[in-house]
Amino acid sequence: MLVLSLIGIAAVDSLNPTAIAFLIYFLSTPKPVIRSVTFVFGVFAAYLTGGLLFIFGISQLITNFVNNFIVSAGWFIYVIQFIIGVVLIVIGLKINQFSNNQPTKKRPKVLKPFNTFLLGLAATFSEIPTALPYIAAIEQIVKANLNFSEIIVLLIIYNFIFVFPAIILIVIYIMFPDKSADIITKINQQITKWVPKLTQVFLIAFGLWLVVDCIFYSLKHLLQ
Numbered sequence: 032m033l034v035l036s037l038i039g040i041a042a043v044d045s046l047n048p049t050a051i052a053f054l055i056y057f058l059s060t061p062k063p064v065i066r067s068v069t070f071v072f073g074v075f076a077a078y079l080t081g082g083l084l085f086i087f088g089i090s091q092l093i094t095n096f097v098n099n100f101i102v103s104a105g106w107f108i109y110v111i112q113f114i115i116g117v118v119l120i121v122i123g124l125k126i127n128q129f130s131n132n133q134p135t136k137k138r139p140k141v142l143k144p145f146n147t148f149l150l151g152l153a154a155t156f157s158e159i160p161t162a163l164p165y166i167a168a169i170e171q172i173v174k175a176n177l178n179f180s181e182i183i184v185l186l187i188i189y190n191f192i193f194v195f196p197a198i199i200l201i202v203i204y205i206m207f208p209d210k211s212a213d214i215i216t217k218i219n220q221q222i223t224k225w226v227p228k229l230t231q232v233f234l235i236a237f238g239l240w241l242v243v244d245c246i247f248y249s250l251k252h253l254l255q
Contacts, residue, residue, distance in 0.1 A: 033175050037168050037185060041192035043233040044164040046226045049154060050074050054197050055219055058204050058211065060142060067204075069144040071197045073151020075190050081159035082186045085169045108174050109245045115167050116241030122163060123234030165189075167237060 050071075057067045159165065172185055200218070204211040 033171060034185070034188070036171060037189050038192060040164050040168045040171075040233075040237070041189045043230060044162065044168075045193045045196050046222060046229065047193070047196075048222070048226060049158065050151075050194075050197060051200070051219065051222060053150065053154065054200055055215055057142070057147065058200060058215060064201065064205065065144045066142050066147040067197075067201050069148040070151040071194050071201070073148040074155045074197070075151075075194050077152045077155035078159065078165070078193055079186055079190045081156060082165065082169055082190070083182075085159075085166065086173055086182060086186075108170070109248050112170055112174070112241050113245040115163065115170055116238045116245065119163055119167065119234045119238030119241065123231050123238060163234070164237075165193075167241065 054067055054070060057063050057070060060066070168189060172182060177185070200215055203214055203218075207214060
């Protein structure tokens, strides 16, 4: 159940307009494959690292609360989950407003592979604190109380799905170099059209599920 939940969250999270916009630009430049691959690897590395930092940061925070304030770890996690759920619902309801206020990303002037890798790192790290689907997925992983190797496997799966659309765009360019520009343009148009709608449905639905799950958890323990 956890794996399926993470796959669903990652699939929605993967429709990242910023990363896709950068990648489409890179694919329009001369000899774009290496710089596009390094950019995607930078995004993957940053998101994976951010996920590990979040997970072990949250775990340490829970440990400190339990040890110092004798607060139930289960209750603490569900309080975090409830807050995340409410925030997801609010953002889902106002997503059109947030989308219209997004700043335009400047095109990078230096296109060496190492620079595009760094750009992938920087662009992704800057968005991790506001990447609510990822934070919600991390909360689910923390709640499952997994060991280190299981956490790594789940994060790798999540992050592979997160960069999968970018990988598909690169594959399309390699397989259809002459037609890739038209194909990628059409894909980008569909992404621009449907991402806000799909994201809105996901945020509201997943937020409601998190809140309802918290309510059931509370009722279950209060009635015991």
